[in-house]
Amino acid sequence: MSTTNYLTCSKGWKSWFLTLDHKRIGVMYLTAVLSSFALGGLFALAVRLELFQPGQQFMDPTTYNRMFTLHGAVMVFLFIIPSIPAAFGNFVLPIMLGAQDVAFPRLNLASFYLWMAGAVFFLVSLLGGGIETGWTFYTPYSTTTADSSVVSALMGVFVLGFSSIFTGMNFIVTIHQMRPKGMTWFKMPLFLWAIYGTALIQVLATPVLGITGLLLIVERVAHIGVFDPALGGDPVLFQHFFWFYSHPAVYIMILPAMGIVSELIAAGSRKEIFGYRFIAFSSIAIAILGFLVWGHHMFTSGQSVAASVVFSALTFTVAIPSAIKVFNWLSTMYKGAIVLNTPMCYGLSFISLFGIGGLTGLFLGTLSVDIHLHDTYFIVAHFHYVMMGSTAVAFMGGLHYWWPKMFGKMYNEALARVCCLFVFIGFNLTFLPQFVLGTRGMPRRYFDYPERFQFLHQLSTIGAVMLFITFFVMFSYLLHSLVRGKPAPMNPWGANTNEWKCSSPPPFNNFDVPPPMENPYDHTNLVFDEKLGGYRAKQVINS
Amino acid sequence: MLVQMLTLANAVVAATTGEGFWFPEQASTVAGSVDFVYDLILWICTIAFVGIMLAMLILVVRFRKSKVLVPQPSPTHNDILEISWTVIPSIVLVVLFYVGAVKYIDMRESPADTYDIYVTGRKWSWSFEYPNGYTDAALHVPKDRNVRLMMQSEDVLHSMFIPSFRTKMDVVPGRYTSLWFNATQTGTFDIFCAEYCGQNHSMMRAQVVVHEQAEFDKWLAEASDYIAKLPPEEAGKKVFETSGCKQCHSVDGSKGIGPTFKDLFGSTVTLSDGSKIVAEENFIRESIYEPKAKVVAGYNPVMPTYEGKMNAEQMRVLFAYMKSLSAQGGAAP
Ligand SMILES: [Cu+2]
Numbered sequence: 001m002s003t004t005n006y007l008t009c010s011k012g013w014k015s016w017f018l019t020l021d022h023k024r025i026g027v028m029y030l031t032a033v034l035s036s037f038a039l040g041g042l043f044a045l046a047v048r049l050e051l052f053q054p055g056q057q058f059m060d061p062t063t064y065n066r067m068f069t070l071h072g073a074v075m076v077f078l079f080i081i082p083s084i085p086a087a088f089g090n091f092v093l094p095i096m097l098g099a100q101d102v103a104f105p106r107l108n109l110a111s112f113y114l115w116m117a118g119a120v121f122f123l124v125s126l127l128g129g130g131i132e133t134g135w136t137f138y139t140p141y142s143t144t145t146a147d148s149s150v151v152s153a154l155m156g157v158f159v160l161g162f163s164s165i166f167t168g169m170n171f172i173v174t175i176h177q178m179r180p181k182g183m184t185w186f187k188m189p190l191f192l193w194a195i196y197g198t199a200l201i202q203v204l205a206t207p208v209l210g211i212t213g214l215l216l217i218v219e220r221v222a223h224i225g226v227f228d229p230a231l232g233g234d235p236v237l238f239q240h241f242f243w244f245y246s247h248p249a250v251y252i253m254i255l256p257a258m259g260i261v262s263e264l265i266a267a268g269s270r271k272e273i274f275g276y277r278f279i280a281f282s283s284i285a286i287a288i289l290g291f292l293v294w295g296h297h298m299f300t301s302g303q304s305v306a307a308s309v310v311f312s313a314l315t316f317t318v319a320i321p322s323a324i325k326v327f328n329w330l331s332t333m334y335k336g337a338i339v340l341n342t343p344m345c346y347g348l349s350f351i352s353l354f355g356i357g358g359l360t361g362l363f364l365g366t367l368s369v370d371i372h373l374h375d376t377y378f379i380v381a382h383f384h385y386v387m388m389g390s391t392a393v394a395f396m397g398g399l400h401y402w403w404p405k406m407f408g409k410m411y412n413e414a415l416a417r418v419c420c421l422f423v424f425i426g427f428n429l430t431f432l433p434q435f436v437l438g439t440r441g442m443p444r445r446y447f448d449y450p451e452r453f454q455f456l457h458q459l460s461t462i463g464a465v466m467l468f469i470t471f472f473v474m475f476s477y478l479l480h481s482l483v484r485g486k487p488a489p490m491n492p493w494g495a496n497t498n499e500w501k502c503s504s505p506p507p508f509n510n511f512d513v514p515p516p517m518e519n520p521y522d523h524t525n526l527v528f529d530e531k532l533g534g535y536r537a538k539q540v541i542n543s
Numbered sequence: 544m545l546v547q548m549l550t551l552a553n554a555v556v557a558a559t560t561g562e563g564f565w566f567p568e569q570a571s572t573v574a575g576s577v578d579f580v581y582d583l584i585l586w587i588c589t590i591a592f593v594g595i596m597l598a599m600l601i602l603v604v605r606f607r608k609s610k611v612l613v614p615q616p617s618p619t620h621n622d623i624l625e626i627s628w629t630v631i632p633s634i635v636l637v638v639l640f641y642v643g644a645v646k647y648i649d650m651r652e653s654p655a656d657t658y659d660i661y662v663t664g665r666k667w668s669w670s671f672e673y674p675n676g677y678t679d680a681a682l683h684v685p686k687d688r689n690v691r692l693m694m695q696s697e698d699v700l701h702s703m704f705i706p707s708f709r710t711k712m713d714v715v716p717g718r719y720t721s722l723w724f725n726a727t728q729t730g731t732f733d734i735f736c737a738e739y740c741g742q743n744h745s746m747m748r749a750q751v752v753v754h755e756q757a758e759f760d761k762w763l764a765e766a767s768d769y770i771a772k773l774p775p776e777e778a779g780k781k782v783f784e785t786s787g788c789k790q791c792h793s794v795d796g797s798k799g800i801g802p803t804f805k806d807l808f809g810s811t812v813t814l815s816d817g818s819k820i821v822a823e824e825n826f827i828r829e830s831i832y833e834p835k836a837k838v839v840a841g842y843n844p845v846m847p848t849y850e851g852k853m854n855a856e857q858m859r860v861l862f863a864y865m866k867s868l869s870a871q872g873g874a875a876p
């Protein structure tokens with residue numbers, strides 16, 4: 001096996017910043033989204049600390065409003081939406097196909113630079129004082145507030161949208177055109193189905209966000225009267241536009257996470273995935289149904305009663321494909337040989353947290369109950385269970401799963417499992433109390449609150465601090481592994497998808513000869529080899 | 544473990560606050576049924592979640608690699624199973640949708656015989672106008688009567704949220720939105736603004752006071768007559784408090800969103816164009832009706848106009864109140 005790999009094959013900053021290699025682009029994305037995650041996390045910590053007690057602790061209301069806005073905007077637009085597709089999708093997708101790169105490597109690099117440009121716009125608005133409209137940019141507040149950094153933030157959203165669209169297009173074409181001979185649609189790894197479903201949403205929904213953002217900028221600058229009632233516009237129209245993208249965006253976040261979990265559970269159970277077709281179809285079902293439910297964000301907005309009833313009905317239908325996936329994952333574990341390695345622990349953590357996130361969605365889809373819960377902390381808790389408890393946890397799972405492949409180093413597994421447990425505990429401590437705050441009537445985006453809510457807020461803040469420390473430790477051991485980690489075997493988890501059939505880290509061109517087509521979830525041929533510290537094919541022993 | 548954590552939290556919180564665990568008191572006709580549906584969903588979810596967690600735990604314990612060594616063959620799909628776990632949740636969801644939608648239509652479509660109160664939301668206060676034209680900063684309503692709030696906003700989105708009534712509706716500029724309820728308990732309950740509206744969003748709170756009908760009539764009659772009944776300074780204080788001025792102007796000298804009223808009357812004010820003017824009746828009147836005409840230096844022109852919302856009587860007592868806050872007693876220098 002050759003000694004150079006994609007990390008060592010060329011040197012110098014140009015070899016990175018002008019690279020067309022999907023793996024290097026994936027690594028750059030990974031660095032970028034993790035930095036955004038850290039930044040967004042700092043904002044979150046500031047918000048939680050301020051809420052430790054009622055009244056003002058260490059920031060005034062306007063600063064607080066900026067903090068929660070920046071937290072939301074950075075986490076959503078810079079971290080979660082690009083996280084799994086852009087970082088892991090880029091790195092893993094071509095290798096899973098046995099291909100050498102994505103269909104359009106230059107477009108791929110272009111979308112990375114668009115991401116960077118979007119991030120710069122965000123930084124500009126941050127330096128300009130920071131937006132305070134909430135990440136939802138509701139009109140007419142966003143068109144009338146004195147704070148003009150709204151414009152640069154919206155430009156950022158617009159540009160990031162293109163980054164997302166390009167990535168989506170690239171993946172769709174790659175999956176259509178570059179599957180190797182013999183890999184029919186139903187022999188693709190499920191992660192690819194998930195990425196495919198995600199890419200469809202990215203391509204179809206994101207343009208609406210782009211247009212909405214542009215309209216908002218024009219409204220602000222030229223007062224054309226689309227959204228501002230004082231000029232003859234309609235603020236509820238903005239909400240329709242906004243959620244037409246932003247609800248499907250929830251599935252841009254959760255679908256790839258589910259894809260990762262399918263891989264983690266199958267590999268961790270050493271078992272063929274149960275109900276492959278149902279999992280694959282449910283990804284596509286979620287992608288389609290996800291377009292039809294945006295109005296459930298608007299049950300109290302002044303939208304018509306009839307519309308609300310229809311949206312509520314449609315919302316419940318999305319629950320079904322999600323439930324199907326959970327049941328299939330559990331069935332996969334049946335009669336398996338479950339290894340509780342770090343990725344598997346994250347997989348199980350995902351199932352629990354997504355369980356809560358999904359089930360609490362039922363309260364919100366139910367019209368009469370949503371009237372009370374809308375815009376309270378119940379919502380905050382619910383979507384954090386979905387976005388952080390599910391997507392970010394799956395992202396961490398993917399990070400621990402593919403880390404040895406990406407960098408050729410093993411991290412400290414014992415420590416990693418402890419951190420996984422602490423993420424779980426810290427997360428629940430932060431967000432379970434928020435459900436109760438919500439039912440008791442605590443509205444979201446409140447700088448100050450009545451004293452009776454204090455105890456629950458304090459539990460939540462303690463949880464947030466715990467999460468913060470845990471993530472700090474996690475980043476430390478990951479970085480440490482880059483320098484001091486044991487070399488990673490080719491196949492540390494015993495999975496059978498193609499990325500485990502090339503060296504860790506992969507060579508520049510992934511494969512000299514495409515690997516033979518096999519069932520990606522057939523683990524029976526792999527045995528653990530103590531010497532390697534990983535798995536290898538049985539035949540090798542026999543010969 | 545989660546369930547245990549929940550029960551523990553339940554006990555702790557109930558002990559520290561002495562309230563029901565999930566909800567505040569039920570004070571409207573719909574509250575009971577909203578809570579009932581909530582509890583129903585809670586049961587369904589708890590059963591589903593505990594089921595999933597138990598299954599997961601059992602599977603992990605039973606099929607650990609250290610125990611079973613190698614995976615055992617088992618089918619990779621099963622259509623009967625897939626269909627049943629698609630259909631059974633679907634039935635449950637149809638039921639949830641139905642109970643939720645029926646009550647929602649009830650909550651949104653107000654009955655014919657309502658007592659109407661006009662509500663105005665503005666950054667960052669509420670005002671409530673009763674059928675006789677009297678405006679107050681608190682919402683007073685009779686018990687056991689269908690009350691409808693006709694709501695409008697002067698600036699951005701707000702949302703009228705009364706947790707004890709389990710009801711909420713956005714207040715949208717440029718149109719009326721409405722909300723109805725029937726209060727079943729006398730007492731005072733919180734009103735929150737639930738839609739983010741800027742700097743003091745979290746201070747945009749008010750109260751709803753539920754009276755018996757007779758008490759309510761008496762309260763309204765007395766309250767409406769305040770200009771005649773109270774001394775001018777006190778009546779003016781009431782105008783100040785109920786018209787939303789209080790959210791931006793202090794009376795103790797501290798700087799708010801607008802200048803303080805302490806020692807304002809009769810003083811010399813510097814305007815944003817550098818000119819100076821004495822704050823007497825005409826200037827104050829203009830500041831209230833046309834706030835953007837002369838803007839005080841060092842402040843943003845964010846004050847809403849009160850043209851058409853404040854009559855001469857109210858203006859007169861407001862002057863009296865402002866004079867009482869001024870050391871010069873309003874004597875022009
Ligand atoms: Cu949604």
Ligand SMILES: [Cu+2]
Pocket residue numbers: 700701702736737738739740741744745747
């Ligand atoms: Cu508000």
